[in-house]
Amino acid sequence: MLRIGELATKTGLTAHTIRFYEKSGLINASQRSESGYRYYTDTDVRQAEFVKTARKIGFSVDDVSTLLSIRVDKSNHTCQDVTEITQRKLNDVNEKISELLLMQQTLKILLNSCCGGPESATHCSIMEALDASNALKPRIVAE
Amino acid sequence: MLRIGELATKTGLTAHTIRFYEKSGLINASQRSESGYRYYTDTDVRQAEFVKTARKIGFSVDDVSTLLSIRVDKSNHTCQDVTEITQRKLNDVNEKISELLLMQQTLKILLNSCCGGPESATHCSIMEALDASNALKPRIVAE
């Protein structure tokens, strides 16, 4: 039986975060001492590790909550239930990546266009591009 | 001279956002009517468009604030000043992309490992992977 600090050490979460996850319904201490201390069993530890893993992959706290409800009652859920959550997450991630790649491309073009030296910014091509407001139409990257 | 609603239409911002940007020091109305209505000149419009462009590229409100302070006093700033901000932003973006690519790869592996069908989740390999907690070590992607 571990106390919250030990669980924290073991999982790499903080005690604060574990209590926050408890409020969010993700992690529960199977036992409490008379004085109120949380005590975690091996089963609790495994659940906490599941949470940590799922969060690290990028699932939201809400997603993890859903995944846990499947986990405790696997026979009443299907692989489809699980892949749906995973696929939705992958779609989110793909979309964010697309946005960021666009930003990346634009930023690279801006950087390529500017000397970056100690010259006055009076004719800085980055500033000019931001003013021209077609800075958002990146074409072929001059790699 | 445009009123705030017209500037909003012109820039694709909302009037709310324009007022928020005013509080943040990004956009100012050159004039106010006696009753307090904001009136925007062509110069103001150009600045608002600059802000919109910079925000769309991914610069934070804080970054835009800095870029604007360079913009109004170009001769006292250098190309280096501008590229530094841009490079920092690119670094941020690159880092986020890396994180997301890792997530993407993990999620793809998970999806590949699971049938996704109407079978019971009792032996779902996604659930097993999350439990195994080495789900975070993606190797070569089985594309």
Place this chain on the structure above:
DNA sequence: TATAAACTTAGAGTTAACTCTAAGGTCAAG
């Protein structure tokens, strides 16, 4: 003149996931 659209302000609410604080109780070691 009446109405509706547009404007004003200060300030609160939203989102996600923590993160921290205050004020106090518990426990093991010396």
Place this chain on the structure above:
DNA sequence: CTTGACCTTAGAGTTAACTCTAAGTTTATA
């Protein structure tokens, strides 16, 4: 029996960038 590490709670604060509300004023149009 004291010290210090660890624990408890409720609740507030953080971050970024909006987004919205309420209550009232102004302006243009019919």
